Amino acid sequence: xxxxxxxxxxxxxxxxxxxxxxxxxxxxxxxxxxxxxxxxxxxxxxxxxxxxxxxxxxxxxxxxxxxxxxxxxxxxxxxxxxxxxxxxxxxxxxxxxxxxxxxxxxxxxxxxxxxxxxxxxxxxxxxxxxxxxxxxxxxxxxxxxxxxxxxxxxxxxxxxxxxxxxxxxxxxxxxxxxxxxxxxxxxxxxxxxxx
Numbered sequence: 001x002x003x004x005x006x007x008x009x010x011x012x013x014x015x016x017x018x019x020x021x022x023x024x025x026x027x028x029x030x031x032x033x034x035x036x037x038x039x040x041x042x043x044x045x046x047x048x049x050x051x052x053x054x055x056x057x058x059x060x061x062x063x064x065x066x067x068x069x070x071x072x073x074x075x076x077x078x079x080x081x082x083x084x085x086x087x088x089x090x091x092x093x094x095x096x097x098x099x100x101x102x103x104x105x106x107x108x109x110x111x112x113x114x115x116x117x118x119x120x121x122x123x124x125x126x127x128x129x130x131x132x133x134x135x136x137x138x139x140x141x142x143x144x145x146x147x148x149x150x151x152x153x154x155x156x157x158x159x160x161x162x163x164x165x166x167x168x169x170x171x172x173x174x175x176x177x178x179x180x181x182x183x184x185x186x187x188x189x190x191x192x193x194x195x
Contacts, residue, residue, distance in 0.1 A: 004114035007104045017107040018116065020055055021047055022071065023099040024084055024123075026091040031084035033073070042103070042112060050074070051085055053141065055100065066147045069121060071100075075128060075140040085142065088126060095122045098146055121146035 003011070010016035021042060023032045032047035034040055040047045054072040078086045101118040105111055124145045131139030150168065167174045 003116070007114035007116065010104055010106070010113055015107065016113070017105045019103045019105060019112070020052075021099075021101045021103065022052055022055075023047075023101070024093075025097045025099075026084055026088075026093055027096065029084050029091065031082065033085065040110070046082070048080070048083060051078075051083065056146075066124075068124065069100075069146045071144050071146065073142045073144070075142040088142070093123050093126065095124075097121070097149065098123060098144075100146075120149055122149045 007016075019034060019036070019040070021032060021034050021040075023030065023045065030045055032042070032045045033052035034047040034049060035052050036047075036049050038049055040049070051074045052071070053074055056070040056072060058067055058069045073085050080086065084091065098121045099118060100121065102116040104113045104116050106113065124147045127143045127145075129139075129141045129143060131141070
């Protein structure tokens, strides 16, 4: 992947602004968020301000564990019908695509020069958090766990992985499952036993 020449030029110059955007493509609705102070339009989508708090860290592990990135939003209620995160439970959000993009722009204007980096994820889990009471205030946040799209390791399922899944997660030429036998099946009887 190569950067746009305009982006490369401002990186070399060392004077540019970075704008982090998050786009949710929920069933029937697309919504975008950024950490600025006013709405920002990019590629025809209006990115709402003041709700996206943290881009989160990426956590990975060995084996079949899936790399997870947790992003944090304000969970303070709002009446804005365009704010999909405020009403995320109204959508079938599981496995919906999420794009996190980092744009380069000129610091003095709103001009976007190009994309520095962009990553596609899917929503895995949504959690609601209440902070401790401090004086008379309590923080309300919403954490969303994101995982890579097409992930084949969704926890321990007891299902044999196919060669294609193994190659997707590792290397396209991986033949590690070529000589693996299937698990034995155990018949189960339901109801009363005859006998």
